[in-house]
Amino acid sequence: MSGSTKEPEQRWTVECAPGAFPFLGHGIALFRRPLAFLNSLPAHGDLVEVRLGPQRAWVACHPELAHRMLLDASTFDKGGTLYDRLRSLMGDGVVTCPHERHRRQRRLLQPAFRPSRVAGLADLMGEEAAAVSARWRAGQEVDVSAAMMTVTARVMSRVLFSDSLDAATHAEVRRCLADVVRGLFLRTIVPVDAVFRIPIPANLRYRRSVGRLHAIVDAAVTERRGGGAHRDDLLGTLLAAAASDEDGAVTDREVHDQLITLLLTGVETTALCLASAFDLLARHPEAERALHAELDTVLADGRRPGAEHLPRLGHTRAVVTETLRHSPPGWLFTRVTTRDTELAGRRLPRGTTVLFSPYLLHHDPESFPEPERFLPERWLPGRAAARREHALVPFAAGSRKCLGDGFAMTEAVLALAAVAARWRLTHRPGPAPRSRPAVTLGPRALRMTCVPRTQRRADAAHRTTLRVPDSRRAGGNGVDDA
Template identity: 35%
Template sequence: MSASYATAPGRLPGLGHAVALMRGPLGFLTSLRTHGDLVRVDLGPMPSLFITSPSLIHTLLTDRKDLLDKGRFYDKVRPLTGNGVIHAYGDEHRRQQAMIKPSFHRDEITRYVEVMREVTEEKSRSWQAGGRIPVDRVMRDITFNILARTMFGSVVDRAAHEELAAILPTVLEAIMWRTVSPGDLLEKLPLPMNRRFDTAFTQLREAISRVMLAYRQNSVEPGEAGMLSMLLAARDPDTGRAMTDEELCNQIVSVTMAGSETAATAMAWLFYELARHPEIEERVREEVADVVGDRDFELADVGNLPYSRRVLQELMRVRQPILVISRRAVRDFPLGGGHVRAGTELFYSPYAVHRDPDLFPDPLRFDPDRWLDKPATQLPKGAYTPFGAGPRHCVGEQFAWAMMHVVLGTTIRRWRLTLPDGVKIKEMPWATVNPNHMPMTVTPAPRRTRVARE
């Protein structure tokens, strides 16, 4: 690593910046931009570079794609998740992405929207007016069930969907713990936590294997098997080869890992921000009433709800769930006037960049209309990356936008969620930036007569 890069303050011999990070990781990461475009941060004995400049982030994600792999933190969870599309790189990543991409075609998402609406309605139907619900856990339940049903369709019954959704939190907890745990020793010890994690992964893979067997034995129609049927039908664009059962299982784990925790966290923060800004909530409710009314949500509605879209854009800025993204140099290359050596771990923080006051004035203010004054297309490349960029841009982005629209619109036209007096919500930095808790009171949404359009 070049010695010309600035080093973040707070480095201690032998510990690096570990103490500074533990004391206040969010403040530490958001402060790095004041020390330069490239800042050295030592994670224990491991020297790393944090990139704070949008242009260099864009370079990292696009121009330097064949010089990088996913990095040490992804190596730590690969034995659990396999080498699915999230962990593969280079030609292997391109091959896998080409096979998975049809699963997220617009025609498929059109069918998924119905599942998104059904799950949200089923889960919210049990809420009691005046009652209190843990919104963070409720959004996890909704999101995980949506993923289970869109992935496996009617190959398994609703009880099996619930079982799969119940396994996912432990699986994701294991992934997050392995990602952020120091060294490799703790995860190898016979601790109750590690046994619980290993059991959850075994259960998940066994459940996926049972579903694939049921699909093959019962001659299920493709449309009834959800995303699974698309993955089973996928062929390598060069060889025509189908995925093996192990590869299929890895892809299902990868897609689930990528799409569940971040979406659930984002939706919990969404209802928190709406509770803090009732005037924004009411504008969303009025827009949904005007466009959708009392009928079922359709994919076409997503493009006809511009204010809701801006609300979600602002959510993914100020409440970006992803704390850090990692890469590792596989060979030497120049970057930002310096030189990165092979083996260097590189990081950037979407959370921190999205709160940069030079890019987003008054960055902590939740203001959906800021996107009218300065659309994302007018920002520097690399400044707003809620779903990544370049060849590793999230293949499920349109699925995620559709799910957020449907969960928001379905919930808001029936319910209003408010924060009880005296409740304080704190950001808890983990692999994602979660709320420490989120108890909210449920009341019926005010009914509004829809005005017919001319």
């Protein structure tokens, strides 16, 4: 007899969400006030049934249930209306493909996102963010959302295509991506294709932008296949894999689909994270001051952030992590069961839709005390950020965890550092507009005023020298400790 005791099985609560309308279910609440509706669900159970029109689905409200689901990707496969729409747009790339094809696709792309490769791209990331913000002027009102889309679109375009796209094409890619994302959410919640065949301006703009993105990718592939010099980018990696694949599994269609997938998923989400970060920093002066203190130490003499600075940008990384907790760009996802299974003691037949929401999990006070507060210090060394395990899932988990999570974090940290080292962005007078979720979550038209930080740093240094001789040295030690 070993003397060991078996851990008791957790007792789960399984309920149906109240307030469903006849025929429409909870669809009205999810459309009108999606975040508030999601945040209300944990009070009703760990696994909560919701009605989406005539269909029913289950929402995993406890992080352990969401984690179990994400770790079993063969049973809880990507599916549902969202992924049906995404497949029609992206094809069968690494984000949308079924489980049985995912492992091979991930192995194909993984070398481009290894830590050593990401570190080699760090200078490029800081360079693009610094170049965009260098064009701003003191007192200028800038569209921060558009500016961050420019940064991330240029970074991703260069990672995928090197210098194959000229400046005009880069700008066109950004505009097309914005049109596609706006139109995609409506196509997800309105499953009636006939509505989107009506030749109204919004539908025409969406179709035109989708067509141009595919045409730009095709042109880049054709140019490279037509004798263009080999470049050490992702397109080069895919073409080399296709050329050496004797079984013919890596087809021209797959090369195209992977490029479209990474272009669509690698641009907007990071841009929204950055826009949300600047929005939240402007609302929380203490967090902003702590960020600026670190940047003034690590990036002294106006140095541009790069790979060598990353180990010392601990608070900057904490700001990005807290932004991903507070305002995760990917806020709601669906899975569909591939066989009869069980979750939280409830039998789920094959074909059952199960939802998990990073926003819901990140805003549950049982996991994160004071979840509505923006507190980057949660993530500093020595702090207990979450009361529950597996509560932070901005990039999902398991075998379908975001392939580019390390890339996205590095890009966001360096871009935030490059801009915030030079500028303080402030809200215009009056209430700031709140962002409404679409396929992704974040401000899409955030306009802020540029305040140069060079003069502020000089004033602060002068005050420190005259009045508080030790405060700047103490701040520097704190940054080093972080």
